[in-house]
Each structure stands twice: as C-alpha cells, then as structure tokens.
Amino acid sequence: MKNPYLPIPMILKKAQTETSDRLLRTLELSFKNKEDEKSFHFIPGQFCELSILGKGEAPFGIASSPIEKGSLKFTINKAGVVTTALHHIEEGSEIGIRGPLGNGYPIDLFAGKDLLVIGGGFAFTTLRSLIAYYLHPENRTKVKQITVIYGARMPGLLLYRDELLEWEKRNDIKLVTTVDWGDKDWKGRVGLVPNVLEEIAPSSENTCAVICGPPIMIKFTFPKLVALRFPNERIFTSLEKRMKCGIGKCGRCNIGHLYVCKDGPVFSYAQLEKLPKDY
C-alpha cells in the first residue's frame, strides 16, 4: 500500500522574492528522485502539501504549469509557522511535497471556449499555471480568446512581473493589469478589478470565467460577472480552507459533503450555490 501521507523529497533549485513587501517568495523545486518525477502528473489548479520536517505541512497551489518539465513552482505567502520556515530555507535544501492534490481547473470544459481569468493579489499562483499552460504552443489552440485581469494593491505586489511584461507583448492574450495605488514608474491602469471588468466587458457567450483573489475582490467582482450574464456553471473559483491531510480524511476542509482538498479546490458557483456558506 502506498502511504499518501509520506512526502517525496524535492530540492530547492531557486528561490526568489516576488513582491516589494517581501512577504511572497517563489520556490522552484526539482525532483530528487527520477521515479518521482516520472509519476508526477498534474493539471493547473492542483496543489501540493509542502513539508518541512520539524515544522509541519501547509498546502500551496502549483504555480508552474505542467509544460515546465523537471520542476515545480510555489509562491509562498509568509503568514504562519510553515510558511515562515519556507521563507528562510536556502537554495540546495531539501523540501518534502505530497501531491498533486485536488481536482484542478476543468480544462476539458474550457476546451474550445474563450477564457476570462480574473486574479487579485497573491491568489494569482494557480492562475499563472493555467495561463502559462494555454500559452504554450502545444496547448494554445485548446481555448480561443484569453483575457486576463490581474489586480494588486500596488505595483510592487504583482506577482511574476517579468512574465507579465512578456505576456503583454503577445497578441494571443489580452492582459490587463491594474493597481489600487500606482507609483511613479507605474504606467498601467489604476482602478479596482470589478471596475476594470465592467469596462472591458468581455462577452459571456461561450466564455468560462475563473476568479481567484481576496474575498473582498470576489464579493464585488462576482455580481459584475452575473451582470455580464455569465451563468454560475461557467464561473469557477479556487477555494482556500485550513487543511491538513489534503486527501479527504482529516475532515477540516469540508463544505457540506464536499472536501476542498479532494473535491476542490476548484468549484463552480453553481456548485457553491448548493452548499452551506462554510468558507
């Protein structure tokens, strides 16, 4: 029997501080064992439990995309015991992971449709995975138009800024970044995500929307999607809840009869509508 609680060893290849507040750090991990690498298959939206022996485990969405072979990326928000340890860990060190866990984004359902991606703050990690996946030449034809709205409080808090610049240059993706407060170097938009959405108003016909961000952003953006006539079946979000086991045993991440770790973290609003508001 395979023990799903045992982490597999990874090596921290590269670590990079992402944001000006230094609270977000991206870790690039490579597999220590070839066999682990071979058997690790994931889709955007899935997550892993990162494990530091002596400190514990915490769940993180996979920020890299499946086409980036040989390594996995995670962006860690420094908040608790494990995340602080993950901020201090040095390149070359070993980290345990368990995964891939969870359902991931419904890429089968997205096939042949337009995609609207709305992200806020540091919840952009698995959205990055999703976008990078579709921008790869192998996958670009799987969806039609890709529209991305990504907002942060300040320019320095946007994740993956080098990559955003590259995406902006491409013509097979429409990327709009926006900040609540600009600075002297900021030449992009200043404004809140819901307003930007209203302004660029993509068609909801044959479009799937994915929205991840702080609760306050979701609260004000969701009604705009409804106003644009996105049906709940085609609006998706990735939920975060306190998790431990990641495999539907330990109990704590349930919303109704579903577990965020196992049946999620990606849910459609049509699904969430039927569940208690325990999130």
Next chain:
Amino acid sequence: MKLKLNKKDVENFLKGLIEEYDLYAPAQLTEGVSVFKKIDRPEEVNLTQPVTQKPAKEAFFPQSEVMFRYEETGNRGQAVSTEQIRKERILLGARPCDIEAISIIGKVFEAEDYTDVYFAEKRKRTTIIGLGCNHPLSTCFCSSTGGGPFNRAGSDLFFTDLGEAYFVELLTEKGMAFRENKFFKEADPKDLDLMKEIENKASQKVDRTIPVEGIEKRLDLMVESPFWDRIHEKCIGCGVCTFLCPTCHCFDMTDEAVNQKGQRVRNWDSCLFPIYSLETSGHNPRPTGRERTRQRLMHKFNYYPKNFGRVACVGCGRCILYCPVQFDIREALVYASAKRGKGQKGKFK
C-alpha cells in the same frame, strides 16, 4: 457449530491471546471509566461497562499516533513511516455499535482514491470479537441507526454473556480460524436458547425510536434554518462528544521535534473547537457555535449520508452521557424532524 467459553477458562483464553497477538480490550482506568487499550495481563480486561468512555475506534485510529519519524529535521530529513504493525491483533469485547462505527470510518479511510494506511493496516490485521449488549442503557438508540444490541455485522467472532459462560459464534473466515481454540467447548442446545432469550430481551430494551430515517432529506432544507440559532446555545465548545464518538474521525497533524529528531503525529481533533477551522489569516469560516454545531450534526446526518448512504451515528449514546451540559442528540433529531407550522417554534433545551 455451537461453541461456548466457560468463564473459568476466560483467564487462560486471554493469556493465550496475549501471547500470540496484540490484544485490545476494554480496561478500567479508574472506577467507572473504561477505555480500549492494549492488554498486557488478563485481569486488566473488564467487560462490565456497557458503554466505555472511549470507543473501540482507538484500536484502529488511536487518539495520538506517530505517522513517521525522522532523525534530522529541516532540510535533509528522511521520513520513516510507522504504518506497519508488529503483530496480528485481536479486538475483544467491542459492542456492536462500536464495530459498526469502524466500518463507517473505514468508508472514509479506506476510500478508493487514497487509503489511510495506518487505519487500513490495523484493520486488515485485526480479528474482531464482538460482545452482545445484555444491558443496553436508556441512552442507547442503536436500533434507530441500523444496528441493534446483538448486531453481528463486522464481528469475526461474537460472544454473548450467558452468566456462567460466553456463547461463541464464529462468523467469518478470520473467526473460523479459532475453531480449534482449546478453550472453546461445544455448547448445549439450551445455551443457544438462553442466548436467544438474552438477545430478545436486550433488543426489546432499545425501544425508543429516534427519527433517523429520512433525516438527510429533512436537513437538506434546514441549512439556514433558525433551528441552528438556538440549538447551539448551551454547547460550551469542548471536545467530549466528538472525541468519545465512535464514528468521529477528524484529526490534526503536527510535527514534534526536539534536537533534530522528530516525528509527525496525528491527534484526534474536533469540529467544535474554534481553532479547528481557524485560518492563518484570522478568518474563521465557522466563526460561532452555530456553525460548529451545525457542522457536527450535518456531518453525521446529512454530509456523510450523501457520500456513503448511511448516517454516521451508531446510537451508542456517549455524546449524551458524557456531555457536560446535556446536549442530547436524540432530542436534536426529534426537534429537527418535528413538523412545525408558522409561529410555532417548538422546544429544544
């Protein structure tokens, strides 16, 4: 084949089990307080308490369990798993409700997608000797949750206390392996009659019907019911009902390390603790007793049934007996099931 175990042979029978197996059975920690634990000496076994405080789930899912150990913390630690158990096990003296509960937990822990190896390994290597309940308590309602004081489901062997002897039934292949046990003697037809008489009498005693049937559908309509605003009021938010519940299976995982050596441990956890669902950001999706009490009851009578087709309650009554404020799950079910018109609030204490 009808067998029995004379009471005078019990000590030697237990001695034999202890030698060959790891034996788990109820033992008294102090007068009136029994738990299931690993038995070292026959005289530790105490089968007199109808409902032990801690349930038999502990033989498969201990309150605290090391998942793996490591010699070096931090960056280069190698985790060594602890799921393998040393010896075959016997669980003796578990009551039908507790045994039923093990299969309820099993549906979660032995699910097809991921198997909880710690639980599965123990379950695979354990022979269960069930014990009929001659004297069910007034708080027992196993017959309403699909069981009964002499429900043999899940037992490999089943004992009935006849006074001078235990009537012994071998029910499964694992049970049949005990056919040759030298302490099992052939039973007389009158032993069988006595067993049936005891069984009937006990079954009649669990007579109160608690409205469990259809509860899942009723609760579907009650997610936002004012019912929850009142029912949680007296709950003080301790973990008694969930820890002592034979079907509750939530756990927490933490690392414990001293001087580089350490272990990852899981401990029972409770959805009634505020910290259970508290997120690092400070957000708590179940901020008050209302949501937490709802979670406890909904999990047992709505969420679990949705996933596995039966309620996650076996009617053992522990949560009623040991609750510091007498939250009575039976009354909660009655209340949830009562037809109430407008303006008629019903009563729940």
Next chain:
Amino acid sequence: MIQQQLREKAKELLSNKTVDLIIGFGEWTLPLRTTPVFIRTPEGAESLVWNSFCENNLTAYLHKFSRLKIGLVVKGCDARSVVALNLEKRFPNHPPLLIGIPCQRLVDRKKVKKAVKGEILQAVEQGDLLLVKGEDVNVTLKREDFLYSVCQVCTHRTPHQAHILIGDPVEEVSPVEAHPDVVALEGMFPEERWNFFEKETSRCIRCYACREACPMCYCAECFVDSSRPRWIEKSFSPSDLAFYHIVRAYHQTGRCSGCGACERACPMDIRLTYLTQKLNQEVKDLYGFETGIQPEAAPPLSTFDPEDKQEFIK
C-alpha cells in the same frame, strides 16, 4: 417554594423587559442532571427548575452572550465567579442581573452512580433524601452522603452579591472542614503527590471540557492552542498532560470560586478540584483573599503590596 418563586421572578423580569434572556437550569433527559436553559419569553420561565442537580456554573455563558441583557441564575460560587469577572472588566456594557439562590449543596451524580447497581433511571429529591430508581433497584439515599467535595467544604452558599435573592440566606457552616482530596494530598510525600497527580492526569483526553466549563477560562487564545509560540505539544506525553493541568490550575489562582464545574465536566472523572482548592487555600492563607467575596478587592496575584508575605521565597 424556591422553584416557584424563581419562575415568577423570571416571568416578571422578562415581562417588564428588565432582561432579554434568562439563563437558568431546566429538566432534561438524564436523571441526576439538569441542563442549562435559555429563556426569552415569560411563558418559558415555567421550565426553570431548582434542585441539587443544578451543577453547571452558568457564568461561563456570559462570554457567549455578551451583547444581551442577561438574567443569570446563580449559586453562591457562581456569583463569586461573576464578581471575579467583573474585576477583570468582562462586562463593560451589560453587567448581568444576578438571580441568586442560596445553595443547598449539590449532589455528586458520580458518587450516586457508584453506590447504585445498574443504570439509574430516575432520581428524585425529597427533603434530605434522594429516591433513586433503576431497572431492578429502588433505593433511598441520604442526600448529605452524596455531596460534591467542593460543596461539602463550601462556606459561601448564599450569593450575597446577587441583585435578587430567592429564598433566605443560609447558615455558612460547612459539614466538612477541608476538601478530602486536599487533605489526602497534604499528607503525601512529594513523590506520592506527583504520582497521584500524574495518575489522574494520565486519563486526560484533551477535550478541554474543564476549560470550557470554567467561567474564568475565556482567553481568546488558550496557551494550548497557540502555535506561535508553541507552549505545548498536542499529543499525550505525560509531561504535556501535566503541563496543561498545572498551568490551567495556576491560571485560576486567586480567580477560582471553587465551584467545581471543571471536575464535573470531565468525562474521564479526573479529579481536578484538589488542585484549585489547594491553591485557593494558599491564597487565603497568604493574602487573606477569597475570590468574589468583596466586589472591589483586587485579586492578589494581579496586584503588588509591599506588605505581601514573602516567606515562600526561599
């Protein structure tokens, strides 16, 4: 009759809207027990009861209902908890209205259960007698033989701090001078004492019923739940169990009213009050202080007085 007077008073307080909610005791499903009841309507007052089984310290609920005007049914010890909480400024907006009842000392259900064979199905009080019925038993017990240890030694049965007193003050002489477990503990050698303590705490399942039943345990984050810093591990090493119980008891020093709710809440019958009672005794001997007797007296462990005794510093 006290119970009738209580109901009438409760009815009146709810009718004239003096309070929004009355927290008291009601009859429920188990014998030898009552349950906390939450009454919002004058008619609801009929379900209030008063007897020797009113074992919860309802003061613990004040933290949960801080936004309402509450009428709280209190015994002597419960009222002392309220006074102690008041000193800690727990009720800045709505101090509770205390409906006090002089306590007749409570019956220890665990003691009764041990004295009766089989399951008890019914227990009725009749004056000084306790009529107990089971499936095959029917016995009459003397109430005074089955009192909680903390109640046996109590000399503050009348809740003088209450705003409304139902019934007459009672004579404050205790039938037993000292808590039997404390006496036993004091007679032990240190090693025996430790063994006793460790044997009791070894049964702990960390359900925290003792903490939750206690009105004085209201920290937003209990030290056992803190992850930064982590004071204590979550599993069951004897040192962690001991640590929890020692710290819990010490946190109560000079704050505990000796109600015994912690011990009654424990599903594993762990003796807890010998610790708190011993500490209460120490505080009384050293500082002449008893929790919740004088409404204005600051708890000795949160104040410093140059006259404080110091002979315990060695």
